Amino acid sequence: xxxxxFIVSSNDIDIRLDRFLEEKLPINRSQxxxxxxxxxxxxxNKIVKAGYKLKENxxxxxxxxxxxxxxxxxIDFDVLxxxxxxxxxxxxxxxxxxxxxxxxxxxxxxGLLYKFKELSNPIDEDRPGIVHRLDKDTSGLMVIAKKxxxxxxxxxxxxxxxxxxxxxxxxxxxxxxxxEINEPIGxxxxxxxxxxxxxxxxxxxxxxxxxxxxxxxxxxxxxxLHTGRTHQIRVHLSYYNHPIVGDLVYGYKNKFKIDKQLLxxxxxxxxxxxxxxxxxxxxxxxxxxxxxxxxxxx
Numbered sequence: 001x002x003x004x005x006f007i008v009s010s011n012d013i014d015i016r017l018d019r020f021l022e023e024k025l026p027i028n029r030s031q032x033x034x035x036x037x038x039x040x041x042x043x044x045n046k047i048v049k050a051g052y053k054l055k056e057n058x059x060x061x062x063x064x065x066x067x068x069x070x071x072x073x074x075i076d077f078d079v080l081x082x083x084x085x086x087x088x089x090x091x092x093x094x095x096x097x098x099x100x101x102x103x104x105x106x107x108x109x110x111g112l113l114y115k116f117k118e119l120s121n122p123i124d125e126d127r128p129g130i131v132h133r134l135d136k137d138t139s140g141l142m143v144i145a146k147k148x149x150x151x152x153x154x155x156x157x158x159x160x161x162x163x164x165x166x167x168x169x170x171x172x173x174x175x176x177x178x179x180e181i182n183e184p185i186g187x188x189x190x191x192x193x194x195x196x197x198x199x200x201x202x203x204x205x206x207x208x209x210x211x212x213x214x215x216x217x218x219x220x221x222x223x224x225l226h227t228g229r230t231h232q233i234r235v236h237l238s239y240y241n242h243p244i245v246g247d248l249v250y251g252y253k254n255k256f257k258i259d260k261q262l263l264x265x266x267x268x269x270x271x272x273x274x275x276x277x278x279x280x281x282x283x284x285x286x287x288x289x290x291x292x293x294x295x296x297x298x
Contacts (some may be wrong), residue, residue, distance in 0.1 A: 008058040009277040018050040040064040075111025085150035093139040120130025153273035166267035167223040171242040174214045181236040186228040197239045205229045207236045215297040
């Protein structure tokens with residue numbers, strides 16, 4: 001925990017709060033701004049903006065958890081495509097994408113720093129290469145930016161839904177025809193860590209589902225995302241009464257004691273942001289899917 005207090009002298013009048021602290025604290029200016037926005041830095045016991053102009057005798061109170069130092073670590077993941085501008089990797093299940101509270105190391109970012117000399121994220125230097133993310137318990141393909149020009153274009157492409165994302169999922173119950181779910185998703189007012197299909201304070205969400213195979217009481221699905229809402233596939237399939245096996249948040253316990261969702265980002269289709277070449281990257285069929293099918297339902 002870092003803690004400190006400052007009293008503004010006459011020499012520092014009219015200096016921006018973030019510029020003043022950039023010189024005083026062992027962190028950079030973007031990190032200073034984050035702490036101001038998060039309320040870890042207060043001025044006269046109040047939260048103010050980073051651009052606040054200091055006055056004589058202002059009291060600045062600083063208290064925050066020590067900054068995470070990004071270090072390269074050898075992390076196991078597959079690389080399916082790489083050129084000078086971007087990489088497509090397959091993230092294993094149980095791997096957190098970037099360091100944060102409770103996960104200061106052993107993340108995908110640590111592994112990216114170990115494997116690649118060049119990574120780009122001009123917006124957030126604490127997340128080098130990251131342009132989108134997957135939940136810890138969701139495995140599969142992710143696009144990683146190596147150069148700034150690729151980063152900005154990829155961000156725009158995700159925003160404009162120009163990158164097609166396809167997932168594989170094993171769900172409870174049999175399904176006999178393909179379907180689409182077009183229902184808005186928002187924060188669950190009764191449980192703030194969950195999302196749900198809800199009309200108030202929500203955003204459009206559309207998911208297409210193709211049935212690949214039915215097993216005894218289970219189905220293997222191919223799922224296309226047309227929007228990118230938090231937990232979208234999990235919420236929509238649960239809403240449709242076919243929750244993902246192992247999803248204990250939106251589904252239910254199973255007799256096989258699988259407690260991590262059988263959901264995998266299987267295919268990415270997009271035009272290369274720099275060359276324009278059409279790319280279709282497919283991952284291997286997940287081993288844990290094979291294990292479940294062979295052990296329990298075949």
